[in-house]
Amino acid sequence: MITLFQITGSSSFAARAALECAGADYAVVDVHPRRRDEAAGFAAANPLLRVPTLRDGDVCLAETGAILLWLGDRFPDAGLAPPVGTPARADHYRWVTWCANTLHVGWWPVMGASHLTPDESAQESLRAGGREQMRRNGAHLEAWLADHMWLAGDQPGVADIYAYMLVGWQHYDDIRLGGPALASHYERVGALPGVARARELDDLDPRLIRIHPDMRGGRPLD
Ligand SMILES: N[C@@H](CCC(=O)N[C@@H](CS)C(=O)NCC(=O)O)C(=O)O
Known part of the structure; x- marks a missing residue:
């Protein structure tokens, strides 16, 4: 169970x-x-x-x-995961790990600055620096997706789902990540029946x- x-x-x-x-x-x-x-x-x-x-x-x-x-x-x-030992599997490890150690935590200074310091001007600096880093992260995704339909292999997988959630959080803030390739990846992943459900x-x-x-x-x- x-x-x-x-x-x-x-x-x-x-x-x-x-x-x-x-x-x-x-x-x-x-x-x-x-x-x-x-x-x-x-x-x-x-x-x-x-x-x-x-x-x-x-x-x-x-x-x-x-x-x-x-x-x-x-x-x-x-x-949802490419076969073990394939190049696509390597991309799967790489993107899931990157989502976890970079994209996911990248939101904390943007969305949770007040939990990191009580100093309001320091919070503003944290948010500004965090947004800048998230823009770089969005550009990194955009560059990959300009040439690839999915993050790992030729079908959607857990890496795409993770990135979808983290990219979606941009709508809680005044920031836009990536460009047209990331936007259409967001639409594709969002249209998967399991994701919509x-x-x-x-x-x-x-x-x-x-x-x-x-x-x-x-x-x-x-
Ligand atoms: N590194 C964790 C982060 C999970 C996380 O921060 N979850 C939040 C909800 S979005 C939470 O439970 N926060 C409570 C806490 O940190 O005590 C993961 O990737 O799952």
Whole structure:
């Protein structure tokens, strides 16, 4: 049995989209953002209480990139991860890792500057520097996608899903990443039935903006 510990509209979206694209049978546990210790089994699965966390039988996994790599292999028939030992597989490792260690964390100074310092002018500097870095990240994706339909191999995979989520977060800020190639990749990935279904389940519009900002997991936040 697979269980995804999630908060709708958060980083867990990518894991849910991969599960949907894989046609997996899974359950979700909706974690309350401020009362994470109330979610049954969550602390045992991930003492850091961060989402996404995945429990798959005896296996507990945290970190979006690790979960996506796991799911790509767990559902080989879904074709979300290229075959081991191929050049496309190397691209798959490279892009999932880059999403995790560069693109994902690249948003923190932009969106979470106030968590990093109480000093408001320092927050502004952090945001400005973060936006500049994210523009460079967008250009990096744009350059690859100008020549490639997908990030790894000739079909959409977990790397595309991860990048899609992180690129979608630009709509929460006054920044545009990449150019026409990245924009059309965003449209292509967003049109995948599993991704569209995950958006619906997570109550997100096509920009990945929460349709009901005060709700998580279909319930009002209290
Ligand atoms: N490195 C983690 C980051 C996950 C993450 O930051 N999740 C947020 C929600 S978007 C969270 O649970 N934050 C709570 C915390 O950091 O305590 C990953 O890639 O999964």
